[in-house]
Amino acid sequence: MVTLKDYQGGETAWCPGCGNFGILTAVKKALVELEISPHEVLMVSGIGQAGKLPHYMKCNLFNGLHGRTLPVATAAKLANHRLHVFAVGGDGDGYGEGGNHLIHTIRRNIGVKYLVHNNQIYGLTKGQASPTSDLGFVTKSTPRGVVSTPLNPIALALALGASFVARSFSGDVPHLVQMIKEAVNHRGFALIDILQPCVIFNHLNTFSWYRERVYKLGEGDYDATDGLAAFKKAQEWGERIPIGVFYKEERPALEELFPAIEDVPLVKQKIESRQFEKLIEEFM
Amino acid sequence: MVEFNFRVGGEAGQGIQTIGYILAKTLARGNMHVHASQDYESRIRGGHNFFHIRVSENPVYGTSEKVDLLIALNRETVDLHTKALTEKGVAVFDGEKTKIEKRDPSQFDVPFERLAVETSGNKIFANTVATGAALSLVKYDFDILSEVLTEIFRAKSKQVAEDNVKAAEAGYRYTEENFKGEVACELKPVEGPRRILINGNEAVALGAMAAGCKFMSGYPMTPSTGILQYMMNKSSDFNLVVEQAEDEIAALNMAIGASFTGVRAMTATSGGGFSLMVEAFSLAGMTETPVVVVLGQRPGPSTGFPTRTEQGELEFVIHTSHGEFARAILAPRDAEDAFYLMNKAFNIAERYQIPVVVLTDEYLADSYWTVDRFDFSKIVIDRGELLSEEEASKIKDYVRHKFTESGVSPRALPGYPGVLVVTDSDEHTEDGHITESAEIRVKMVQKRVWKTKGLEKEMVPLSYGPEKAGTVFLGWGSTYGAIREAVDLLNEEGFEVRMLHFNALWPFPTDAVIDALKGSEKRVMIESNATSQLARVLRAETGIQMTNKILRYDGRPITSNYIIQAFKMEVRA
Numbered sequence: 099m100v101t102l103k104d105y106q107g108g109e110t111a112w113c114p115g116c117g118n119f120g121i122l123t124a125v126k127k128a129l130v131e132l133e134i135s136p137h138e139v140l141m142v143s144g145i146g147q148a149g150k151l152p153h154y155m156k157c158n159l160f161n162g163l164h165g166r167t168l169p170v171a172t173a174a175k176l177a178n179h180r181l182h183v184f185a186v187g188g189d190g191d192g193y194g195e196g197g198n199h200l201i202h203t204i205r206r207n208i209g210v211k212y213l214v215h216n217n218q219i220y221g222l223t224k225g226q227a228s229p230t231s232d233l234g235f236v237t238k239s240t241p242r243g244v245v246s247t248p249l250n251p252i253a254l255a256l257a258l259g260a261s262f263v264a265r266s267f268s269g270d271v272p273h274l275v276q277m278i279k280e281a282v283n284h285r286g287f288a289l290i291d292i293l294q295p296c297v298i299f300n301h302l303n304t305f306s307w308y309r310e311r312v313y314k315l316g317e318g319d320y321d322a323t324d325g326l327a328a329f330k331k332a333q334e335w336g337e338r339i340p341i342g343v344f345y346k347e348e349r350p351a352l353e354e355l356f357p358a359i360e361d362v363p364l365v366k367q368k369i370e371s372r373q374f375e376k377l378i379e380e381f382m
Numbered sequence: 383m384v385e386f387n388f389r390v391g392g393e394a395g396q397g398i399q400t401i402g403y404i405l406a407k408t409l410a411r412g413n414m415h416v417h418a419s420q421d422y423e424s425r426i427r428g429g430h431n432f433f434h435i436r437v438s439e440n441p442v443y444g445t446s447e448k449v450d451l452l453i454a455l456n457r458e459t460v461d462l463h464t465k466a467l468t469e470k471g472v473a474v475f476d477g478e479k480t481k482i483e484k485r486d487p488s489q490f491d492v493p494f495e496r497l498a499v500e501t502s503g504n505k506i507f508a509n510t511v512a513t514g515a516a517l518s519l520v521k522y523d524f525d526i527l528s529e530v531l532t533e534i535f536r537a538k539s540k541q542v543a544e545d546n547v548k549a550a551e552a553g554y555r556y557t558e559e560n561f562k563g564e565v566a567c568e569l570k571p572v573e574g575p576r577r578i579l580i581n582g583n584e585a586v587a588l589g590a591m592a593a594g595c596k597f598m599s600g601y602p603m604t605p606s607t608g609i610l611q612y613m614m615n616k617s618s619d620f621n622l623v624v625e626q627a628e629d630e631i632a633a634l635n636m637a638i639g640a641s642f643t644g645v646r647a648m649t650a651t652s653g654g655g656f657s658l659m660v661e662a663f664s665l666a667g668m669t670e671t672p673v674v675v676v677l678g679q680r681p682g683p684s685t686g687f688p689t690r691t692e693q694g695e696l697e698f699v700i701h702t703s704h705g706e707f708a709r710a711i712l713a714p715r716d717a718e719d720a721f722y723l724m725n726k727a728f729n730i731a732e733r734y735q736i737p738v739v740v741l742t743d744e745y746l747a748d749s750y751w752t753v754d755r756f757d758f759s760k761i762v763i764d765r766g767e768l769l770s771e772e773e774a775s776k777i778k779d780y781v782r783h784k785f786t787e788s789g790v791s792p793r794a795l796p797g798y799p800g801v802l803v804v805t806d807s808d809e810h811t812e813d814g815h816i817t818e819s820a821e822i823r824v825k826m827v828q829k830r831v832w833k834t835k836g837l838e839k840e841m842v843p844l845s846y847g848p849e850k851a852g853t854v855f856l857g858w859g860s861t862y863g864a865i866r867e868a869v870d871l872l873n874e875e876g877f878e879v880r881m882l883h884f885n886a887l888w889p890f891p892t893d894a895v896i897d898a899l900k901g902s903e904k905r906v907m908i909e910s911n912a913t914s915q916l917a918r919v920l921r922a923e924t925g926i927q928m929t930n931k932i933l934r935y936d937g938r939p940i941t942s943n944y945i946i947q948a949f950k951m952e953v954r955a
């Protein structure tokens with residue numbers, strides 16, 4: 099049996115009261131409830147406060163470059179599709195530096211579960227605007243307030259045909275646990291945009307700011323298989339902020355579409371140089 | 383017969399490459415030595431392209447400026463290449479389509495299009511008529527051409543194959559009946575062995591696959607696109623995962639991700655794409671993840687001269703990326719060398735857990751050579767310190783970046799029960815977690831920088847020619863054939879010249895080079911670049927200066943003739 103103790107990591111270097119703690123708790127809880135062992139998990143994380151998360155638990159970890167989690171995670175999943183592969187990073191990492199990868203990873207529908215700690219700020223570099231910073235938000239890099247329209251990750255993912263799009267809130271651990279479990283059980287790519295208060299650099303989008311606004315999608319008669327409704331719902335931000343699964347669709351994951359790995363994971367296949375000898379005939 | 387040179391010229395889109403390839407393949411089938419190179423523009427239609435085929439009973443190592451038989455698919459080809467014709471050179475063209483006011487005796491008119499329509503019902507077979515005419519001029523065995531055409535076009539349909547054979551025969555017979563002039567020599571098939579005809583990109587791809595590469599991610603860029611395509615086409619039959627990435631940043635990050643998870647992985651690109659890979663290259667260095675990057679050089683800077691050749695990236699790859707870490711750099715001499723060097727590249731990458739660059743260039747990538755069948759018994763897979771699941775399970779408290787005497791740490795893979803594999807692009811402890819410790823930092827730097835110690839002994843350059851010769855020609859990568867030929871020709875003329883050629887450049891084989899250059903009087907560096915990068919590197923690593931340089935940076939390949947002329951004009955003077 100897998101227990102929380104198996105996932106117990108070392109000391110953290112986050113600020114006291116940081117929204118990241120809730121995410122760490124939820125990730126570990128979800129994995130335990132799913133009965134996944136640490137050695138079956140590969141986390142690929144980026145650079146930023148968010149990217150440190152896997153260091154504070156136990157699992158396989160590739161903590162790569164700022165913005166480049168998704169290509170590494172995609173290839174890792176293709177090399178060994180039996181692993182549970184997660185990508186973890188911040189809003190700057192995923193929606194700024196790594197934007198192009200997000201677009202194409204969604205298109206691929208690879209079985210990677212992507213957790214974005216969206217604190218609407220660049221935390222590690224000490225308080226510059228991020229792609230999701232609200233209009234008018236004064237940061238160290240926007241002394242006159244943000245003037246560029248904030249990126250809407252939910253709408254972006256939906257527009258690209260993502261097969262699983264969810265939002266959660268690090269102040270609601272049970273909800274986040276539920277989202278992670280659904281993502282893991284989903285076939286293909288899953289994006290969970292996680293509202294994560296930054297207690298040091300974001301004094302606008304605080305715990306109480308979010309708490310007053312968030313409401314759960316699953317509680318009404320919301321239909322998460324209706325793409326147009328999802329897109330409309332994705333526009334809601336400000337007075338009320340929906341959390342939950344916006345959209346979900348069943349279709350093959352990328353790793354199911356390569357004949358080479360239909361049965362055995364690539365990493366388990368032997369190197370057989372001699373089989374290529376027959377290709378020589380092409381050149382005769 | 384010493385040698386014979388064909389040149390096929392026309393516009394992009396006219397099928398120059400197909401005619402050229404069929405000719406080359408037909409000649410190779412006669413067990414002759416063939417070398418073919420391509421000169422093309424960065425466009426899909428129009429412009430001027432040509433395909434040059436050099437054939438001989440003796441080995442041919444590089445291309446030539448001479449033309450014995452010009453197959454002109456348009457007027458421009460006649461205008462541009464007539465001056466390259468040898469004394470008995472002939473230009474063959476379609477006089478009904480190509481208006482040439484003043485004919486000269488070296489020109490032979492074959493109505494390619496009319497014969498194509500008459501025999502096969504469609505002018506698209508005009509090129510095949512031309513191929514038949516060309517081989518008729520040198521009295522080559524028609525049956526071999528027929529066999530090659532059938533093989534190549536059978537894939538489309540039996541009808542297409544038959545139509546091509548008929549068209550070729552029409553050109554062949556027409557020429558037999560109507561050509562009254564003389565060509566430089568006749569070509570006849572010679573006694574075996576049958577060799578393969580392969581280009582640099584195909585050899586790289588096949589070499590990678592034979593070396594156990596199972597994952598390839600790439601983004602199309604000339605001249606390396608062929609590697610991605612070849613592997614993509616074979617992926618279903620040979621269990622490879624090949625993914626076209628959204629950009630080169632993703633391409634190298636993907637290869638690193640696959641390798642970290644345990645499969646041999648590579649990417650291939652050109653200078654522009656490699657520039658985007660720079661940060662990921664250092665990620666491979668920091669996380670000690672083996673990976674192979676094929677960099678097919680083309681002239682820069684920026685988009686540069688996209689379809690042409692240069693050796694402008696040697697210093698770039700030696701210094702690529704921020705920070706200090708070990709890497710290896712190989713530079714194949716030709717297609718045959720490329721096949722075997724890919725095996726070496728993957729072995730080095732895994733033995734030392736480093737990124738390895740294989741430097742090719744457009745000339746090598748696109749040129750064909752006849753070579754002996756590749757010997758697969760020479761392929762040795764050495765995965766270095768890679769642990770099996772069982773071996774890893776016996777290690778108590780496994781850590782990915784363990785300090786060892788060699789600097790290389792045993793490598794477990796994610797997914798092994800009881801083991802966690804942790805690595806970080808940040809400076810990290812032995813267990814792969816982020817650290818701020820000065821003491822660990824120093825040890826980790828030493829590990830990453832010096833773990834390839836001893837590898838330079840496997841990078842020994844090739845010595846060729848009379849040992850005592852005072853003049854040494856030096857070069858690296860794809861200039862091998864041209865330099866070797868120049869050395870042979872100059873020695874025949876009575877000069878004393880030898881060659882020192884590098885197909886492995888980093889870690890730099892300092893001692894071997896100092897040794898090889900002992901007693902040299904003139905040291906002539908020959909490179910396809912403007913600043914003589916290897917001369918600078920060699921001086922930095924050995925203190926030895928070149929006395930002369932022969933450089934070429936007009937985007938065209940260095941030839942033996944180019945070297946000999948420069949030698950006579952500048953070096954000897």
Ligand SMILES: Cc1ncc(C[n+]2csc(CCOP(=O)(O)OP(=O)(O)O)c2C)c(N)n1
Nearest residue numbers: 145146147148164188189190191220221222
């Ligand atoms: C290529 C590159 N550019 C810039 C940085 C500097 N950098 C580190 S983290 C970061 C942004 C962090 O913001 P985010 O991704 O939102 O993570 P957070 O710290 O807020 O969790 C930046 C710009 C870097 N490490 N690499």
Ligand SMILES: [Mg+2]
Nearest residue numbers: 188189219221
């Ligand atoms: Mg952030």
